[in-house]
Amino acid sequence: MAEVLTSPQNPKVKELLALETSSRERRERGLFVVEGRREVERARAAGFEQVTLFIREGEPDSESADFILGGNAYAKVAYREGTEGVLAVFRTRSSGLEELSLSENPLVLVLERVEKPGNLGAVLRTADAAGVDAVLVCDVPTDSFNPNLIRASLGAVFTVPTVACSSRDAYAWLSGHGISVLTAQLQDSELYYQTDMVRPTALVFGAEDKGLSTFWRERADAHIRIPMAGAMDSLNISVSAAILAFEAVRQRHILKQSQQ
Numbered sequence: 001m002a003e004v005l006t007s008p009q010n011p012k013v014k015e016l017l018a019l020e021t022s023s024r025e026r027r028e029r030g031l032f033v034v035e036g037r038r039e040v041e042r043a044r045a046a047g048f049e050q051v052t053l054f055i056r057e058g059e060p061d062s063e064s065a066d067f068i069l070g071g072n073a074y075a076k077v078a079y080r081e082g083t084e085g086v087l088a089v090f091r092t093r094s095s096g097l098e099e100l101s102l103s104e105n106p107l108v109l110v111l112e113r114v115e116k117p118g119n120l121g122a123v124l125r126t127a128d129a130a131g132v133d134a135v136l137v138c139d140v141p142t143d144s145f146n147p148n149l150i151r152a153s154l155g156a157v158f159t160v161p162t163v164a165c166s167s168r169d170a171y172a173w174l175s176g177h178g179i180s181v182l183t184a185q186l187q188d189s190e191l192y193y194q195t196d197m198v199r200p201t202a203l204v205f206g207a208e209d210k211g212l213s214t215f216w217r218e219r220a221d222a223h224i225r226i227p228m229a230g231a232m233d234s235l236n237i238s239v240s241a242a243i244l245a246f247e248a249v250r251q252r253h254i255l256k257q258s259q260q
Contacts, residue, residue, distance in 0.1 A: 002062065002065045004067075004068045005070060006070035006072060006073055007072065007073060013077060016077050017076060017077050019032060019033045019089065020147050023143045026143065030091055030092045031051060031092060032089070032145035032150075034088050035078065035079055035086070036086060037086050039150055043090050043158045045158070046158035049090060049091040050089070052066045053065050053066045054086070054088065055067075055068055055086055056085030057069060057071065059084070059086075069085075079147060079151065092145055095163055096165070097136075097163055097170070099161075100134050100161050100173075101161070102177060105198075105252065106177070106201075107203075107248050108201070108202040109126075109127055109134075109202070110135075110216075111135065111137050111138065111237070112138045112207065113207045113210055114140065114205065114206070114237060115142065117146050117149040118152045119236070119237050119238055121148070121152020121153035121157070122153075123238050124149075124153040124160050125156045126242040127156065127160045128156040128159050130245040130246055134160070135160055136163055136170045136202075137163070137164045138166060138167040139166060139167050142164040171219055177200070178200055179200040179201065180202065180222070181220045182195060182201060182220060183204045183217055183222075183223050184224055184240055186233060186234070187223070188223055189223035189225040190223065191224070192226055196251070197247060197248035197251045198255050205237050205240060207237070208234065208237055226240060
């Protein structure tokens with residue numbers, strides 16, 4: 001029978017909390033925490049090794065737990081309500097550009113200096129929905145196992161290949177695979193729906209406060225923009241990524257239909 005942990009001061013509870021709150025702890029121990037039944041299932045399905053399973057006391061499947069969390073202990077480690085009383089510790093694994101597997105006609109999202117977990121998570125959800133081959137996060141120290149990122153992505157961080165790398169390495173990899181680079185920017189750009197996204201394509205986005213660096217602007221095959229009819233001159237990066245990614249999906253679908 002699983003041990004019941006009731007005190008927030010229990011060493012196992014403290015260990016769980018440390019993994020949730022400290023990037024250094026996750027990195028040094030090679031472990032991370034996933035909260036929520038859906039997210040845990042997606043981590044398992046993606047092949048991550050589950051180390052420990054914690055289930056809140058009173059849940060119907062608590063017999064499958066390694067440890068059962070009593071009310072006070074669960075309240076200490078649970079980030080949000082509605083997670084159905086499940087947390088699991090998984091083993092991390094690293095991934096690099098050389099490990100990415102591409103489809104015949106790849107679509108890739110590149111995020112330069114975008115570090116807010118909420119934005120990254122939302123973009124990953126879009127990438128999953130649009131069938132994007134990979135997301136490259138460039139020039140920021142990205143912790144893919146940050147609980148905030150996992151939550152914001154609803155587990156899409158496990159379903160979409162995601163690699164942190166430098167812009168230079170990303171561009172060299174894209175060029176080596178014959179993938180055209182389209183940068184989302186206001187200046188010197190054409191409307192996104194007038195741009196060919198049927199070919200292998202990388203859509204490149206910069207942080208909302210800084211925009212794209214000259215590195216990407218100078219190397220782009222085309223500069224594209226979303227028309228803005230109001231006073232605002234930009235959208236949240238997750239919204240922009242969704243609009244452009246699904247434009248690529250739309251164009252490819254039309255081409256496929258015409259070839260049948």
